[in-house]
Amino acid sequence: GAVVSQHPSRVICKSGTSVKIECRSLDFQATTMFWYRQFPKKSLMLMATSNEGSKATYEQGVEKDKFLINHASLTLSTLTVTSAHPEDSSFYICSARDETNPGNTIYFGEGSWLTVV
């Protein structure tokens, strides 16, 4: 089946540095990918919709300059957390839509745990 790969699965960074998380669709092309943040025991919070070749669409309240999204190819979207702070520590998950699939099924990556120290 369709697979979405996220890397790294876990990352620890120092406060003030930037960290990049990659999301790849491995066996299908995805013009649309999504980035979520999930707090412990909570549901997913959509941060932004990533569109290949154009600017991402951010949800209300999400800082565009802090969470930089780049969707440079049909199989890769990246999320860069800039000037990270401890409150940015969270579980980040991406998903990609398989538009060749009749139902446009959305597949999720395994998530990335970010810890800012």
Place this chain on the structure above:
Amino acid sequence: KQEVTQIPAALSVPEGENLVLNCSFTDSAIYNLQWFRQDPGKGLTSLLLIQSSQREQTSGRLNASLDKSSGRSTLYIAASQPGDSATYLCAVRSRGAQKLVFGQGTRLTINP
């Protein structure tokens, strides 16, 4: 604005029981509805997708139904096993929308 609700928030049953998880949504103009499973600390696994024109989908011991007019979907799990323990999430894509709207999930525990 589409809102998705899942009831119950948590459910604990003995192994072997059949069970039903509920999902309701406020706007019936949907494109599709998807059920996911999430294990602790992991990403989401797609279980079933029901398109707007469909009434149900089946995969193994799982059956998902869709009633757009009443704004409801159910996920039926037959002969539950301890390995089914996870959080189950229902998500709706509204017509004309790109994104999924998620329910809060049902945390399911199957006791051996």
